[in-house]
Amino acid sequence: MIKQNIRVSNKLGLHARAATKLVREASAYECEILLRREGQQVDAKSIMGIMMLAASEGTELEIVLNGTDEKLALDSILDLFEKRFGEEE
Amino acid sequence: MLSLYGAGIGKGIAIGRAFIVNRPEFDIPQYSLREEEVDAEVDRFQAAIDATRDQLRQIESDIPHDAPPESKSFIDAYLLMLQDPLIAEQPVETIREQHCNAEWALSRHSESLVNAFDQMQDEYLREKKNDVRQITNRVQHNLLKIPQHQLEAGMEQLENRVVISHELSPADTVQFKNQKILAFVTDLGGPISHTAILARSLNIPAVLGLHGATRYVQHNELVIVDGKRGTIVVDPDDGVLAKYRERRQFVFKRKQQLGELKDSLPLTRDGQKIILLANVELPEDLEAAQRSNAQGVGLYRTEYLFMNRAEPPSEQEQFRAYSKVVSRMGAPVTIRTLDLGADKQVDGGRGEAPTNPALGLRAVRLCLREPALFRPQLRAVLRASALGPTQIMIPMVSSLNELDQVLDMIAETKEELRHDGEKFDDKVPIGGMVEVPAAAVAADLFAHKLDFLSIGTNDLIQYTLAIDRIDDAVNYLYDPLHPSVLRLIKLTIDAGASAGIPVTMCGEMAGDARYTKLLLGLGLRIFSMDSVSLLEVKKKVLEADLRILPDKINEIMQLADSNTIRDRVVALEDL
Numbered sequence: 001m002i003k004q005n006i007r008v009s010n011k012l013g014l015h016a017r018a019a020t021k022l023v024r025e026a027s028a029y030e031c032e033i034l035l036r037r038e039g040q041q042v043d044a045k046s047i048m049g050i051m052m053l054a055a056s057e058g059t060e061l062e063i064v065l066n067g068t069d070e071k072l073a074l075d076s077i078l079d080l081f082e083k084r085f086g087e088e089e
Numbered sequence: 090m091l092s093l094y095g096a097g098i099g100k101g102i103a104i105g106r107a108f109i110v111n112r113p114e115f116d117i118p119q120y121s122l123r124e125e126e127v128d129a130e131v132d133r134f135q136a137a138i139d140a141t142r143d144q145l146r147q148i149e150s151d152i153p154h155d156a157p158p159e160s161k162s163f164i165d166a167y168l169l170m171l172q173d174p175l176i177a178e179q180p181v182e183t184i185r186e187q188h189c190n191a192e193w194a195l196s197r198h199s200e201s202l203v204n205a206f207d208q209m210q211d212e213y214l215r216e217k218k219n220d221v222r223q224i225t226n227r228v229q230h231n232l233l234k235i236p237q238h239q240l241e242a243g244m245e246q247l248e249n250r251v252v253i254s255h256e257l258s259p260a261d262t263v264q265f266k267n268q269k270i271l272a273f274v275t276d277l278g279g280p281i282s283h284t285a286i287l288a289r290s291l292n293i294p295a296v297l298g299l300h301g302a303t304r305y306v307q308h309n310e311l312v313i314v315d316g317k318r319g320t321i322v323v324d325p326d327d328g329v330l331a332k333y334r335e336r337r338q339f340v341f342k343r344k345q346q347l348g349e350l351k352d353s354l355p356l357t358r359d360g361q362k363i364i365l366l367a368n369v370e371l372p373e374d375l376e377a378a379q380r381s382n383a384q385g386v387g388l389y390r391t392e393y394l395f396m397n398r399a400e401p402p403s404e405q406e407q408f409r410a411y412s413k414v415v416s417r418m419g420a421p422v423t424i425r426t427l428d429l430g431a432d433k434q435v436d437g438g439r440g441e442a443p444t445n446p447a448l449g450l451r452a453v454r455l456c457l458r459e460p461a462l463f464r465p466q467l468r469a470v471l472r473a474s475a476l477g478p479t480q481i482m483i484p485m486v487s488s489l490n491e492l493d494q495v496l497d498m499i500a501e502t503k504e505e506l507r508h509d510g511e512k513f514d515d516k517v518p519i520g521g522m523v524e525v526p527a528a529a530v531a532a533d534l535f536a537h538k539l540d541f542l543s544i545g546t547n548d549l550i551q552y553t554l555a556i557d558r559i560d561d562a563v564n565y566l567y568d569p570l571h572p573s574v575l576r577l578i579k580l581t582i583d584a585g586a587s588a589g590i591p592v593t594m595c596g597e598m599a600g601d602a603r604y605t606k607l608l609l610g611l612g613l614r615i616f617s618m619d620s621v622s623l624l625e626v627k628k629k630v631l632e633a634d635l636r637i638l639p640d641k642i643n644e645i646m647q648l649a650d651s652n653t654i655r656d657r658v659v660a661l662e663d664l
Contacts, residue, residue, distance in 0.1 A: 013405060015213065020169060046174045047166075048221070051214055052205055056405055 001066040002074055010084035013056035018085035023047045025080055031067020033077070044077070090326050095299030096279050097319025098288045100621065101344070102337040103272035104330070107323075108250035109308045110261075115233055119193045122184075130184050134191035137231040138177050142168065144227070170224050175202060192232050199225035210400060213409075223258040251312045255303050257284045272314035274302045274321055288316075289377060296321050347624040351382055355627050357609065358634040365627060366423075366617035368595060372413050377620040385420040387543070387617020388482070388595040391466070392429055401462055407469035412476050421478040423543070423593075423617075424470050425522070427462065428452045428484040447557065452485035457494055467502040468511075475512035482543055486521040486528050492538055524548035524596075529577035532584035542585050543617070546596025550574050569598050570654045575611070575646060582612040593617055605629035606661040610642030637664060 010018055026033045026044040033044035035053060037060075042049030044063070055061060065074050122130055149164040170176065180194040187194070199221055206218035230236070247268045256277040257265075265287065273295040278284050288295035294316025296302075306312060306323050313322040313333045322329060355363040366387030367378035378386060394402045394410055402410075415422050430451020456463035470481055481499070486492050499519060506513055523529050524545035536542060546569065551557065553573050556566045568574070578594075585592035593615040598604050600618025602625040608616070609630070616626060641664070645657050 011405070012409065016166070020166070023169060043174055047169050048173050048175050048202060048206075048217070051217060052209070054209060054211060054214060056403065 001064065002070050003062060003064050004074065004078075006061050006063055006078065006081050008055045008057055008059045008061065009081065010087045011057050012087060013059070014050055014053060016051075018087070019047055019050040021080060021085050022050060022077070025076055026073065028076075029067070029069050029073035031065050031070040031073050033073060034064040036062040036064065090329065091305060091323040093296075093299050093302065093305060093321050093323070095274070095296040095302070095319050095321075096285075097316045098285045098295040098297060099293060099316035101292075101294040101316050101340055102333055103251060103294050103314040103316075104333060104337060105249055105251045105271040105312065107253050107274075107306045107308060107310045107312045108247055109303060109306065110252055110254040110257075111303060115229065115235060117192050117196045117229070118190060120190050122188045122190065124188070127185055127188060130191055131181050133232070134180060134184065134195070135177075137191070137228050138171065140231045141224070141227045142171055144231075145171065167220065167224055170220060171228075176221075176225065176228075192229060195225055195228060195232070210398075211406060212394075212398065212402070213406070219258075251314055253302055253306050253312075257287075272312075272316070273297070274299055274306070274312070274314060276300055276302050347628065350624050350627050350631070353627070353631065355630045357630060358632070359636050361614075361635050363609070363630045364615040365623055365630070366593070366595075366615065367620045367623065368600075368617055369414065369422075372410060372417075374620065375414060375417055378418070381620045381623040383420075383620060383623055385478075386414070386418055386422040387593050387615065389414055389422055389424045391425060391427055395427065395429060401465070404465035404469045407466055408472050411469055411473035411479075415473045415477040415479050418477065421480060423480040423482050423520070424473070425482040425484055426453070426466055426470070427456055430455050447551070453483050453491065453495060454485070457491065457498075460498070463498070464502060467499060468506060471499075471502060471506055471513040471517065472511055474514035474517045479514060480518045480520060480541065482520045482522060482541075484522045484545070485524055485548070486535060487525040488527070489531075489534060489538070492521065492535065496538065520593075522595075523577075523581045524552070526553050526577060529581050532581040533588065536584045536588035536590055539590065541591045541593065542581055543593040543595050544578060544581055546574075546578075546594060546598040549577060549596065553577060568651055569601075569604065570651050570658060572646075572649060572651070572654070575607075575654075578608075578613075579611050579646065586612060591615055600626060602626050602629050604658070606633050606638060606664070607642060607645070607658050609633050609635060610638035610645075610661075612639075634664065 008014055012018060014022065023045055035042050035044050035050065037053050037055060040053060042053055044050065053061075063074070063077065145164055145168050149161065152161055152164070175198065176195075179198050180191065183189065183194040183197065184191060202221045203218045206215060206221060209215045247265065247270050249269060249271055251272045251274060252265070252270050253274045254276075256275055257273070270291070270293065272293055273284055273288050275284055275297050276299065278297040284295060285297055294314050296314055296316065296319050299321065302321070310324055313325055313330070315321070315333070322333070325333065355365050357363060364384050366385045367374070367381065367383035368388040368390070369375060369378055369386045370390045370393055391407075394407060411424060428451070430446060430449060450458060470479065473479055483492070483495055496519065503513065503515065518540035520541035520543055521528065521535055521539050522543050522545045523532060523535070524547075526549070528535055529549065532542060550567060550569055550571070554566060554568065554571060556563050582592050592613065594608065594613055595617040598608070599616040600622035602622065605616070605626050606629055618626060638661070641661060645654055648654050648657065
């Protein structure tokens with residue numbers, strides 16, 4: 001199991017478009033992927049779960065991965081966050 | 090014969106036979122399963138999810154190529170939500186744990202999702218509850234083996250029919266897009282619903298929120314839909330039918346004539362360029378603005394973002410709304426900062442109701458008093474200015490001191506944004522609305538501090554004549570042609586001209602074609618109005634001759650009696 005903190009740095013936050021990208025990416029992996037925010041925990045493969053986090057720009061999240069391909073999954077998800085989900089500046 | 094009333098969309102009249110599109114009503118059954126029935130129930134649930142997915146994919150592949158890209162993304166979002174573990178997997182666990190039927194398990198999960206979304210602060214997220222409902226209803230229909238609606242049999246039945254439905258979902262409306270439907274009538278929905286947007290984009294009339302429409306209208310019955318008045322007449326008698334046919338013909342001809350003006354430039358007969366802009370409230374109004382070839386947005390009202398909610402919208406939510414309008418318009422957009430107070434109160438308005446709200450803490454006064462409300466808006470507007478030509482417009486300026494405070498605040502906000510590394514247009518023009526007589530009388534003083542002036546006639550008339558337009562006892566005195574009003578308008582236009590800054594008019598007078606020639610003669614060159622009025626005003630611009638008008642107007646300005654003024658303004662039509 002891996003745990004790591006990440007910060008939402010894209011302007012629009014984890015709303016519709018970014019949430020969609022995140023779910024598509026997360027769903028490509030076998031491992032369980034959870035996002036936590038202040039006691040709230042959601043499945044990163046659930047579009048509605050992610051939307052319910054209402055994570056706007058600047059929100060700190062904890063990502064928890066558990067499964068055989070957890071390292072690969074973490075790398076690609078971190079990459080998505082770093083690239084701000086491909087949003088233009 | 091029966092007349093019913095709702096919210097009218099579009100100006101046209103449609104006469105045709107009703108087609109009732111009823112989503113069959115259903116009850117959610119509840120029963121327990123024996124241990125050995127559970128696996129089959131899980132299979133039945135999964136089959137319903139699969140069937141729903143196939144139906145949505147079918148709808149997606151049927152979308153015509155020229156449909157707006159949003160149509161496809163609606164369906165994409167639906168598909169993703171359908172596969173969400175919260176909808177596709179959790180009910181399975183409930184079936185296994187509680188040995189209950191699939192419909193019941195799904196409805197329990199969908200209800201709790203709907204409740205969770207309903208409690209979100211963000212308006213956008215709150216609206217997601219409707220998506221949840223519509224998707225899970227589709228699955229329920231498949232579980233219960235009832236059709237999604239009778240139309241699965243074939244959409245072509247809708248041609249030349251008046252579609253009457255309880256409500257229409259985005260998935261329905263996407264399917265209706267390429268049918269030749271005459272009009273829509275729904276029990277639910279209002280002017281900003283998907284159905285309203287669809288009706289506007291198809292340019293057909295609709296009457297929405299007409300409770301009971303599906304109960305009072307029979308399938309195949311003859312119906313008249315009047316979008317302008319928001320009425321429908323069911324089974325009209327011959328006299329009424331003849332009258333409406335005549336009106337339909339008249340509206341059609343007029344629309345055709347005006348439609349021909351769409352692509353012509355707004356030039357007067359002597360070749361002077363006039364600028365015609367649109368007033369916009371919802372981002373959806375943009376489409377109408379673009380359809381009527383508006384040269385920009387002269388008034389983007391931002392109040393709708395703040396209304397019907399407990400907390401003001403975040404900077405980010407505002408930025409999303411403003412940037413959408415700025416980047417889509419592709420022409421200058423004038424964003425008016427918050428004009429709350431008076432007739433538009435925020436929900437849960439703080440403190441006691443003021444005794445005289447029109448003269449109280451409203452618009453820019455409220456904004457200066459509540460920087461926590463104003464600053465996020467200024468930040469959002471400035472950030473949007475990086476995405477396309479934007480102007481900031483301050484409502485209800487009345488004192489120079491107050492104006493200085495606003496200008497300082499904008500300068501500070503720019504400094505803050507620079508510090509945060511946010512992009513914005515440093516030269517974003519800042520204008521003030523002239524709607525208090527004090528600002529009109531001293532327009533020259535205000536003009537020196539601003540990049541443009543915009544005359545808001547509704548309030549200017551109300552304040553000048555001391556008349557509350559919604560007070561039935563005095564509203565007969567409300568008179569745009571009162572000599573005092575005309576003088577204040579002239580003072581403002583002249584002050585702008587001598588300061589070398591543009592003057593716009595964005596009140597109702599600007600969109601009233603009866604006054605177009607008068608205003609042109611007074612020197613107004615930029616008009617901003619509801620898109621529906623734009624072509625009528627353009628027609629008057631094309632007929633006007635600025636070599637003759639100013640003299641005629643000077644004569645009118647000498648007159649004292651409103652009735653004489655009115656007659657002379659009417660006579661301008663024959664010039």
